[in-house]
Amino acid sequence: MKAVVLVGGEGTRLRPLTWSTPKPLLPIANIAFLERQLAWLESYGVDEVVLSMGYLPDAFHRHFPEGRFGGVTLRYAVEEKPLGTAGGIRFAAEGITERFVVCNGDVLTGLDLAAMVEFHEARGAEASIYLCQVDDPSAFGVVPTRDDGEVVGFIEKPPRDQAPTNWINAGTYVLEPSVLDRIPPRINVSIEREVFPRMVEAPGALYAFHYDGYWLDIGTPEKYLQAHHDLLRGALPGTLAPGAVERAPGVWTQGEVHIDPTAVLEAPLLVGAGSVIGAGARISDSVLGSGVRVEADSVVVRSVLFDGATVGGGEVLDSVVGSGSTIGHGAGLSDVTIVGPGVTVDGGSRISGGRVPADDPRG
Ligand code: GTP
Numbered sequence: 001m002k003a004v005v006l007v008g009g010e011g012t013r014l015r016p017l018t019w020s021t022p023k024p025l026l027p028i029a030n031i032a033f034l035e036r037q038l039a040w041l042e043s044y045g046v047d048e049v050v051l052s053m054g055y056l057p058d059a060f061h062r063h064f065p066e067g068r069f070g071g072v073t074l075r076y077a078v079e080e081k082p083l084g085t086a087g088g089i090r091f092a093a094e095g096i097t098e099r100f101v102v103c104n105g106d107v108l109t110g111l112d113l114a115a116m117v118e119f120h121e122a123r124g125a126e127a128s129i130y131l132c133q134v135d136d137p138s139a140f141g142v143v144p145t146r147d148d149g150e151v152v153g154f155i156e157k158p159p160r161d162q163a164p165t166n167w168i169n170a171g172t173y174v175l176e177p178s179v180l181d182r183i184p185p186r187i188n189v190s191i192e193r194e195v196f197p198r199m200v201e202a203p204g205a206l207y208a209f210h211y212d213g214y215w216l217d218i219g220t221p222e223k224y225l226q227a228h229h230d231l232l233r234g235a236l237p238g239t240l241a242p243g244a245v246e247r248a249p250g251v252w253t254q255g256e257v258h259i260d261p262t263a264v265l266e267a268p269l270l271v272g273a274g275s276v277i278g279a280g281a282r283i284s285d286s287v288l289g290s291g292v293r294v295e296a297d298s299v300v301v302r303s304v305l306f307d308g309a310t311v312g313g314g315e316v317l318d319s320v321v322g323s324g325s326t327i328g329h330g331a332g333l334s335d336v337t338i339v340g341p342g343v344t345v346d347g348g349s350r351i352s353g354g355r356v357p358a359d360d361p362r363g
Contacts, residue, residue: 001117003046004092005037007105008054008079013220016340017322019360022056023219024105025063027306029231029287030241030254030272033218034060034105038069039238044113046101047072052092054079086191089175090183097177102191104171108227110213110236111172120174123149125207127179127199130172132215136160140168141192143208151206154197167208169196170215221336225318228287228304232268241270254290263294272307289323303333306341314347 011023018026024034038049049072051060057078067074077092089102099120101113111130120128129151131143138160144153145167155163169192182199183189199206214235218227231240232250244252250267258276259265266284271277275288278296286300289307294300298311305311306323314331321327322340328347335353339345343356 001044001046001101002048002050002096002098003041003101003103004050004052004089004096005034005041005103005105006052006085006088007034007060008052008082008088009105010055011106011219014224014338016355016357016361017320017338019362020056020059020341022059025059026218026224027289027304028108028218028224028227029270030289032063033108034063035069036108037103037105038072040109041101041103041113042070042072044117048075049073050075050077050092050096051105052077052079052088054082054088082188083186084188084190086183086189086195087185087187089191090180090185090189093177093180096180099174099176102173102175104217106217106219107171108214108216108218108230108236109170109172111170111211111215112213113172116172116209116211117174119149119209120207123207124204125174126176126202126205127196127207128174129196129206129208130170131167131208131210132170133167133210133212135166137163137166137168143167143169145208145210149207149209150204151196151200151208153200154192156193167210170211171217221320221338225302225304225320225336229268229285229302232270232285232287241272243273244270260296312347314345 007024011018014023025032064074083091142155142158142163144164145151182195216227218224243254246252251265251269253271255273257271260279262279263277264282270287272288272290274290275292277294280297281294283300285302288305291308292305293310295312298313299315302318303316305321308324309321310326313329314327317334319333319337324341325339325343327345330348331345332350337351337354339356
């Protein structure tokens with residue numbers, strides 16, 4: 001089976017991390033998000049994936065220099081200008097003449113894709129949409145259906161008390177190639193706001209598959225951190241990270257790490273290869289990439305430190321530190337502060353809910 005993965009968005013809400021790395025290539029517990037998604041697709045028999053790209057396409061070529069991941073062959077479709085979700089699918093699916101799967105490149109899910117394809121087949125649908133259930137649907141596209149799953153409407157971001165259901169569009173679709181004919185070529189078109197709402201008018205064309213498993217859109221800093229906490233707690237089956245060994249309950253390490261005997265490690269925790277944790281440091285509920293240095297007496301709680309980051313005796317709470325960045329002695333990050341790659345935060349500074357740097361460092 002073939003799949004199109006939409007990876008062309010700028011990921012503006014995850015800046016400054018996404019100034020230089022597209023959102024699908026950001027690590028989630030030390031594996032690029034897209035690799036997790038490709039492994040999931042492969043486990044359901046997908047053997048060819050077209051990456052529908054626009055923003056920073058070279059980063060994908062560099063990440064997959066062989067043009068493959070495991071048993072999945074990768075093809076690349078690069079948009080000259082953003083074509084939106086439907087325009088991107090139409091452009092990327094050029095030449096696909098059989099049923100295929102489409103995924104947003106920012107959704108972490110335990111969806112049973114085989115069951116969804118079976119549902120699609122049984123209904124004789126032209127398109128099927130994966131729906132998941134959320135407590136508050138007001139930030140999402142809400143999709144009411146009949147009892148047999150046929151979609152009866154699309155309501156974008158309804159006020160909470162007016163939503164007819166809390167089942168939302170979860171960003172994975174099974175499509176027959178005929179759907180491509182419903183998308184005008186070479187212009188910006190949204191599948192969720194334009195193509196699917198029009199398909200509701202065609203009886204028997206559009207169905208929705210309700211699946212109440214783990215689902216998270218990683219697109220905001222809060223959700224990006226949440227994804228790490230959930231994976232550390234085993235929200236999705238499978239390996240947490242390559243070579244991760246559980247050396248104490250809930251404390252995983254990858255390869256050689258150096259942990260001072262006086263450091264306090266509180267589960268759950270993942271420490272990447274080559275990381276060094278100094279005397280008296282305290283780390284809890286966090287993910288450290290490879291080659292991270294948490295120096296003596298530092299505190300790291302509910303945070304993510306990318307490869308090569310250094311915490312030089314400061315405090316990092318509910319925050320993300322980009323690759324190779326240094327948090328100086330006595331500095332404190334808190335309340336979902338995001339520090340981009342290669343940044344030095346001066347000793348003694350206090351940053352709460354900040355974005356560092358605030359503007360595109362490329363000028
Ligand atoms: P924000 O800027 O933070 O909203 O993130 P985003 O740019 O990723 O947008 P959004 O989360 O709404 O996008 C959902 C999915 O569609 C992501 O996987 C994006 O990469 C992808 N996407 C959004 N716009 C386009 C586009 O114009 N072309 C392609 N190929 N993919 C897109």
